[in-house]
Amino acid sequence: MTNQNQTKRLPPGQQLVAPGKWPIIGERKPAESEQPWSLEIDGEVTQPTSFSIAELQSFPQTERIENIHCVTRWSMLDVTIRGVLLADLLNKVGVKEEVKFVSFVSRSERNHSTSLLIDEAIELGTLIALNINGKSLGLEHGGPIRNIVPGRYFYKSVKWLTRIDLLATDRLGYWEAETGYHNHADPWKEERYMVPSLDRRSVLKLLESRDFSGHDLRSINASDRNLDGLNARESLLRDANFKNASLIGADFSGANLSNAHFEKADLRQVKFIEADLEGADFAGADLRGANLTGSSLIGSTFCNLDSGGEISAAAVIDQSTTIPPEILPPLTPTQFEYLNSRLNQ
Numbered sequence: 518m519t520n521q522n523q524t525k526r527l528p529p530g531q532q533l534v535a536p537g538k539w540p541i542i543g544e545r546k547p548a549e550s551e552q553p554w555s556l557e558i559d560g561e562v563t564q565p566t567s568f569s570i571a572e573l574q575s576f577p578q579t580e581r582i583e584n585i586h587c588v589t590r591w592s593m594l595d596v597t598i599r600g601v602l603l604a605d606l607l608n609k610v611g612v613k614e615e616v617k618f619v620s621f622v623s624r625s626e627r628n629h630s631t632s633l634l635i636d637e638a639i640e641l642g643t644l645i646a647l648n649i650n651g652k653s654l655g656l657e658h659g660g661p662i663r664n665i666v667p668g669r670y671f672y673k674s675v676k677w678l679t680r681i682d683l684l685a686t687d688r689l690g691y692w693e694a695e696t697g698y699h700n701h702a703d704p705w706k707e708e709r710y711m712v713p714s715l716d717r718r719s720v721l722k723l724l725e726s727r728d729f730s731g732h733d734l735r736s737i738n739a740s741d742r743n744l745d746g747l748n749a750r751e752s753l754l755r756d757a758n759f760k761n762a763s764l765i766g767a768d769f770s771g772a773n774l775s776n777a778h779f780e781k782a783d784l785r786q787v788k789f790i791e792a793d794l795e796g797a798d799f800a801g802a803d804l805r806g807a808n809l810t811g812s813s814l815i816g817s818t819f820c821n822l823d824s825g826g827e828i829s830a831a832a833v834i835d836q837s838t839t840i841p842p843e844i845l846p847p848l849t850p851t852q853f854e855y856l857n858s859r860l861n862q
């Protein structure tokens with residue numbers, strides 16, 4: 518259970534994972550390669566350099582205790598991270614004057630990357646991490662090496678780090694470019710998403726037609742609306758706002774609803790089959806007759822805890838709600854217990 522001290526250390530909208538349960542987010546393994554692992558330092562440097570894992574291990578190691586905050590609303594506190602400070606590594610290669618950004622590139626199928634202002638990356642104490650909590654980094658969590666940027670959402674920390682590019686102009690990372698994750702990513706300011714500029718007239722037309730199917734409507738504001746019977750199959754609705762909306766009988770099957778807001782919404786008979794509900798907030802919503810089969814619930818919220826530890830704004834859930842037990846384990850302990858108690862009464 519979250520105590521008060523932990524609550525103060527959690528940025529807004531975050532929840533603690535169960536002890537020892539570190540979720541795997543995004544890619545699950547590196548690209549296959551015969552080459553031994555190396556870390557290249559490239560771009561605007563006087564001497565492009567390649568380090569082996571053994572070399573990295575032989576450099577002075579820095580150990581820090583940090584908190585990890587994923588944009589899908591789960592957090593882990595007091596993680597011991599050990600590795601080489603980015604600042605120490607860059608001192609070895611001679612960074613040119615014109616460098617403003619640093620891009621971390623992973624050895625993965627989609628050449629996943631992320632970037633930061635170089636000054637911020639250094640100031641935040643970015644580590645090239647080799648060990649977590651006293652053990653070498655597991656492959657599923659980015660082993661043998663990943664960068665870890667304290668104080669930013671965890672998508673700024675790439676798994677299977679294989680190249681660091683020093684750049685004069687920014688190059689947007691994979692999530693930042695593909696899904697509109699915020700490029701600055703400060704969890705205390707809730708910098709989760711860039712809000713895309715939706716054209717108001719076409720949005721109004723879609724709202725009137727009640728047909729969102731297949732459309733990209735990230736961050737749309739549909740709070741307080743009557744959208745009963747909405748067809749939103751396979752639509753892209755990350756960060757969408759449906760607070761207080763009436764959505765009786767709507768179909769969100771296959772939709773991407775990560776971090777969507779459904780607080781106090783009327784969701785009776787709604788289909789969320791195979792929907793991505795990571796980080797979605799259902800506090801105070803009516804989910805009677807709703808069907809969540811096959812959906813993913815990492816970081817989702819179904820009730821709040823007030824400062825005294827009492828449950829408030831609980832979603833209305835009863836035997837008519839379909840939430841198969843196999844989709845419950847990714848929930849945080851409070852949410853897991855609440856859903857379990859509703860479904861088994």
Ligand SMILES: Nc1nc2c(c(=O)[nH]1)N[C@H]1C(S)=C(S)[C@@H](COP(=O)(O)O)O[C@H]1N2
Nearest residue numbers: 541542543544623629658671672674675676
């Ligand atoms: N190569 C690679 N790195 C990545 C990702 C990814 O999909 N591929 N996902 C990012 C995101 S969104 C998060 S939250 C963390 C998740 O790390 P974990 O799976 O070790 O928890 O890795 C980040 N780094």
Ligand SMILES: [Mo]
Nearest residue numbers: 542587588672
């Ligand atoms: Mo993430």
